[in-house]
Amino acid sequence: MGGPRFKDKVFLKCAICQESAEGFHFGAEACRACAAFFRRTVSNRKTYSCQGNNDCDVTINIRCMCRACRYIKCIEVGMNPAGVQQRLPPSKTLVEVSMDLPTVSNPSILSFPSPPSSLMLHIPSSYSNQMPILDKMRKSYETLCNARKTLHRKDGANIFQDNVPKPVTYKKAIDQGMKDVKLTSDWVSWCFEDFKNLSIDQKKILFHNAYTPYFMMEGGFLSHIRNTPEHLVMPSGDYIDTLDLNSFYNCSESDRQISSKEIDRLFKPSNDRFIKSVTLPMMSLQLDIFEFFVLFTLLLWDTGLIEISEECIEIGTKVKTQVLKELDFYMRNVKKVEEPLVRTANIVNLLPAVQKGVRRIQDDLEVTKVFDLYTASDEFYNLMSGRF
């Protein structure tokens, strides 16, 4: 028993099983056992399934009890499957395997499902000190994306394969939005130390106020990144096809009471409006990930809310000012924007468009509620109050 080792005056514990750790592995502080487990899992492309409810404890004594939950925890603490290298010696058995899957020749490519967009950039670590909050958001967004891949993985699908994005129905979209609430709330806490320290009431108020607009704004942003403005991209990577609203709103299980024309009349104007006022401007601005984070910050820390405390207003104002300063530094010294003021104003001007877009679409849903066809949004909003 070596006991916990010293490392620069600090005890380090494995983020997965709490055993004393020896260093970073694949993006997280981890013991060698968990690192080896993660490497084997990714390298051999194994899939596990949990016999329980995907919430088994993974601690040092029972770390092997549930492989599925151990792997999920690896992802949650920040391990990146892309960190596992491709098998170097392409042995004969591997060649045979790849013959079975002629469409996928290079397994390592599968670890990078996101198309390499220059707008999803990372900043050099030398800039981290100058923009700490944005840097933290960027890094934890990567963690969020990995966690989403696990969470939204289709049953039976290989976790390491990039699922081809598919159009979703209304019910699936709500379902994915509900599943993503917890991850997003975790992400918010990862991003803002100040948010983590708020009272539960204040957290709920801020998060509830921001989640739906954020959900839609992120959908617009991701569709801008993918260059498919007519799609609203969901956290899972699937999308709402606004050119085919009929299949979106008419789920197969529900009665097809509404004609395709009626659907278009009800929903098309607000969807088109959202694309025109949010997604397309993002594309023309070439909004990047850090600028998107600034918008999220302004959205979350809504100091105009009537229910929040004076202290919360003070904190929110401080956070927003800090992030705007970081944006200023980023535009001047990293992105080297010619007219930072004009660009910042254009970016911030997206927020009222997002808010109006959300309101329009929510109004549409109110109308459908009168028709008593869709009730999922009630569950959705009820769920929001149970977090934190």
Add this chain to the structure above:
DNA sequence: AGTCAAGGTCATA
């Protein structure tokens, strides 16, 4: 030369 984090090996359960 020393550290870190990859991959590999192989006794053991």
Add this chain to the structure above:
DNA sequence: TATGACCTTGACT
């Protein structure tokens, strides 16, 4: 067969 202690490698300082 999966695990994890132990070893090798290769990049970086």
